Amino acid sequence: MNAQLKNQSGPLVRPMRFQDVDAVLAIEHKIYAFPWTLGNFRDSLSSGYSCWTYDFCDHPIGYGILMLAAGEAHLLNLGIAHDWQGQGLGRKFLRHLIEVARQDSADMMFLEVRPSNKKAIELYLSEGFNEIGLRRNYYPAANGREDAILMGMAL
Ligand SMILES: CC(C)(COP(=O)(O)OP(=O)(O)OC[C@H]1O[C@@H](n2cnc3c(N)ncnc32)[C@H](O)[C@@H]1OP(=O)(O)O)[C@@H](O)C(=O)NCCC(=O)NCCS
Numbered sequence: 001m002n003a004q005l006k007n008q009s010g011p012l013v014r015p016m017r018f019q020d021v022d023a024v025l026a027i028e029h030k031i032y033a034f035p036w037t038l039g040n041f042r043d044s045l046s047s048g049y050s051c052w053t054y055d056f057c058d059h060p061i062g063y064g065i066l067m068l069a070a071g072e073a074h075l076l077n078l079g080i081a082h083d084w085q086g087q088g089l090g091r092k093f094l095r096h097l098i099e100v101a102r103q104d105s106a107d108m109m110f111l112e113v114r115p116s117n118k119k120a121i122e123l124y125l126s127e128g129f130n131e132i133g134l135r136r137n138y139y140p141a142a143n144g145r146e147d148a149i150l151m152g153m154a155l
Pocket of ligand 1: 081113
């Protein structure tokens with residue numbers, strides 16, 4: 001698939017369905033060294049989390065998973081397919097997820113990010129998230145574990 005948006009209308013956000021999980025998992029495996037499993041995505045859908053895909057020509061090129069509870073939103077996963085990165089789609093999709101949280105009357109939105117993921121950190125900071133804490137040894141890493149930066153934003 002051509003990963004340029006020239007002469008095409010842009011990707012469309014829509015709710016994720018169970019039949020999207022294979023396509024989403026294929027993206028996940030290409031963009032994360034330690035990907036979520038099929039079960040993680042299925043459980044997110046079964047649990048009623050706010051699960052979204054970003055579609056181009058009816059095919060997922062991105063996805064986001066938001067847990068909404070008790071006036072708080074927690075961004076559990078956000079991914080844009082490798083060939084589609086760097087075109088502003090991650091930012092647009094994140095803004096959609098922030099709007100979903102606001103519509104659900106969440107007061108705060110939280111997420112974890114690896115300190116090594118400078119690209120994602122830049123994106124979150126520029127959209128108004130702040131670093132509010134550190135979760136020690138949160139993520140698996142090639143040489144053991146990696147901390148997570150906890151970020152939050154008042155909505
Ligand atoms: C993080 C991710 C969602 C961003 O999506 P994207 O479509 O590539 O990002 P965008 O094109 O919208 O860029 C948004 C911002 O990210 C930052 N960014 C993008 N590419 C960058 C790079 N190579 N270096 C540093 N910052 C970068 C910039 O702040 C950029 O804003 P700008 O273009 O106005 O400068 C995407 O790269 C991704 O899926 N990565 C792998 C999975 C992942 O890390 N998810 C987040 C887990 S917490």
